[in-house]
Amino acid sequence: xxxxxxxxxxxxxxxxxxxxxxxxxxxxxxxxxxxxxxxxxxxxxxxxxxxxxxxxxxxxxxxxxxxxxxxxxxxxxxxxxxxxxxxxxxxxxxxxxxxxxxxxxxxxxxxxxxxxxxxxxxxxxxxxxxxxxxxxxxxxxxxxxxxxxxxxxxxxxxxxxxxxxxxxxxxxxxxxxxxxxxxxxxxxxxxxxxxxxxxxxxxxxxxxxxxxxxxxxxxxxxxxxxxxxxxxxxxxxxxxxxxxxxxxxxxxxxxxxxxxxxxxxxxxxxxxxxxxxxxxxxxxxxxxxxxxxxxxxxxxxxxxxxxxxxxxx
Ligand SMILES: Nc1ncnc2c1ncn2[C@@H]1O[C@H](COP(=O)(O)OP(=O)(O)OP(=O)(O)O)[C@@H](O)[C@H]1O
Numbered sequence: 521x522x523x524x525x526x527x528x529x530x531x532x533x534x535x536x537x538x539x540x541x542x543x544x545x546x547x548x549x550x551x552x553x554x555x556x557x558x559x560x561x562x563x564x565x566x567x568x569x570x571x572x573x574x575x576x577x578x579x580x581x582x583x584x585x586x587x588x589x590x591x592x593x594x595x596x597x598x599x600x601x602x603x604x605x606x607x608x609x610x611x612x613x614x615x616x617x618x619x620x621x622x623x624x625x626x627x628x629x630x631x632x633x634x635x636x637x638x639x640x641x642x643x644x645x646x647x648x649x650x651x652x653x654x655x656x657x658x659x660x661x662x663x664x665x666x667x668x669x670x671x672x673x674x675x676x677x678x679x680x681x682x683x684x685x686x687x688x689x690x691x692x693x694x695x696x697x698x699x700x701x702x703x704x705x706x707x708x709x710x711x712x713x714x715x716x717x718x719x720x721x722x723x724x725x726x727x728x729x730x731x732x733x734x735x736x737x738x739x740x741x742x743x744x745x746x747x748x749x750x751x752x753x754x755x756x757x758x759x760x761x762x763x764x765x766x767x768x769x770x771x772x773x774x775x776x777x778x779x780x781x782x783x784x785x786x787x788x789x790x791x792x793x794x795x796x797x798x799x800x801x802x803x804x805x806x807x808x809x810x811x812x813x814x815x816x817x818x819x820x821x822x823x824x825x826x827x828x829x830x831x832x833x
Contacts, residue, residue, distance in 0.1 A: 522549060522550040522551075523547045523548065523549060523550070524548050524549065524550045524584070524585060524674070524675055524706050525546075525547070525548040525571065525582070525583070525584050525585075525675060525706075525708075526546075526547050526548075526581075526582070526583040526584075527544055527545060527546040527547075527567075527570075527571075527580065527581075527582055528545055528580055528581045528582075528583075529543055529544075529545065529579060529580035529581065530543070530544040530545075530546075530567070530570060530577055530579075530580035530581070530582065531543055531544070531577065531578050531579045531580055531730075532563075532566050532570060532575060532577050532578050532730075533578045539729075539730050540563045540566040540730050541563050541566055541567060541570065541577070541580075541730045542563075542729070542730035542731045543580070543731070544563075544567065544580070544727075544730075544731075544732050545732070546725065546732060546735065548675075548706060548708060549706070549723075550706055551701070551704055551706055552706060552707075552722045552723060553697070553701055553706075553707045553708075553709065553720050553721050553722050553723075554706075554707070554708045554709070554721060554722065554723050554724075554725065555708075555709050555710075555711060555716070555717035555720065555721035555723070555724050555725070555738075556708060556709070556710045556711075556725050556727055557710075557711060557712075557714065557717050557724060557725065557726050557727070557822060558710070558726065558727035558728055559712070559728065559826065560712075561729075562727045562728050562729065562730070563727055563729070563730040564679070564710040564727060565605070565679055565710070566730075567727070568602065568677045568679055568708070568710065570582060571584065571589070571600065571677070572597075572600060572602045572677065573589070573593055573597060584596035584599070584600060584675065585599055585674070585675075598626045598627065598671065599673055599674045599675060600673055600674075600675045600676075600677070601668035601669060601671065601673030601675070601676040601677065602668055602676075602677045602679070603664045603665050603667075603668045603676070603677065603678045603679060603681060604664065604679055605679045605680050605683065610652055610663075610667075611651070611652050611653040612651055612652075612653060613651065613652055614648065614649050614650060614651055614652075615639065615644055615647050615648050615649070615650055615651075615652060615655070615663055615666075616635060616639065616648040616649065618652060618663065618667060619635055619638065619639065619663070619666045619667050619670050620632075620635050620670065622666075622667040622668070622670040622671060623635065623670035623671050625671070626671035628671055628672075634670075634672075635670060638666050638669050638670060639666060641696070641699065642662040642665060642666050642696065643662070643692075644659065644662055644663065644666060647659060657685070658685050658686070658689040661681070661685060661689075661693075662696075665678075665681075665696065669700075673705065674704075674705060674706060675705070675706045675707075675708070676700065676705050676706070676707050676708070677707075677708050677709075677710075678697070678707060678708070678709040678710070679709075679710050680710055680711060680712070681693050681697070681709055681711070682694075682711070682713065682716060683711075683712065690713075690716075694716070694719060694720060697709070697720060698720070709721075714819040714822055715819075717738065718738070721738050722737065722738065723735065723736065723737050723738060724736065724738045724741055726822060726825055726826075728825075728826055733825055733826075734825060741821065742821065743785055743787045744785070745816075745821040745824075745825075746784070746785060746787070746815065746816045746820075746821065747782055747783065747784055747785075747790065747815075747816045747820075748781070748782070748783060748784035748789075748790020748791055748793070748794060748813065748814070748815055748816070749780070749781065749782050749790075749813070749814050749816065750780070750781040750790075750794045750797075750811060750812065750813040750814070751773070751778050751779070751780050751781075751811070751812045752778060752779040752780075752781070752797075752798070752801070752808050752810070752811050753777065753778050753808060753809045753810040753811075753812075754776070754777055754778060754779060754806065754807070754808050754809070755806075755807035755808055755809050756807065757775060757776040757777045758772055758776045758779075758806070759776060760772070762804055762806065764800055764803070764804040765779075765797060765800050765801065765804065765806075768781060768783070768793065768796075768797050768800070769781060769782055769783040770797065779801075779808075781793070781794055781797060784815075790815070791813065791815075794811070794813055798811065
């Protein structure tokens, strides 16, 4: 593993006493897409702000590209890009000038060819001379990405890249993120959209109330915490669970008219077990009229983890 960013014991207490980050340890690997998932107010933006030098941590350390961000931030800062949630400045500027300016801010020499390439890849070339304020919301978001890419960062933060954008544009964003990954850029994105993490991320971190509850490979997380749920509607209600199927993780529901299976591990094992269960039902002479099977999603995992967090609090 090649760490590009290491957070250790990172905490942030805002004036007034709110603990927005609570002892966060996190290592980001070179070239990965890491999705930070959490509800409103979980601490995602604070975490990004701490790494990007916008928020001063209360305690803990941040090392980026081997540099300690408290003492030696200049070296690392120029290699980090940030796409914030909203455009704060530049509204009166034409697109190309605003993006070129962002490059200059980091002390890089002008490179019109590179700026053209970035604008073309984001389908903004035709709009290069338009004022940003005249663009649609989706285009403004793409300008934010262009600005962040203009200084060729190795580590890019995307704070809610697709919040409030339509499905079409969201897919476009995912394609852009994928292309950046292809160029070797390490990406940390925050999102409310579980589907986005499911689609894009190599690893997922779940944060709530400033605490990083879990970090894992997305596939491993789904395999470890995922479940299959099947509801089998019975032709005739059962008063009790027949011994022939008692070894399956099943229970009767809806007054004995339906059998509920909950098991498996998110890798398809559950589906095979449901198939075995239906065979056992037939052999035992128990008829059924329908089966509804569902694999749990990252969303189910997320919701149940947050539920546990609430309980513990
Ligand atoms: N400057 C500030 N002063 C005081 N409290 C703050 C400040 N900025 C953020 N907070 C609080 O810190 C907590 C974490 O906020 P943060 O913006 O990091 O969450 P988030 O996970 O990014 O939320 P969202 O998904 O809504 O953007 C929230 O309770 C927020 O109200």
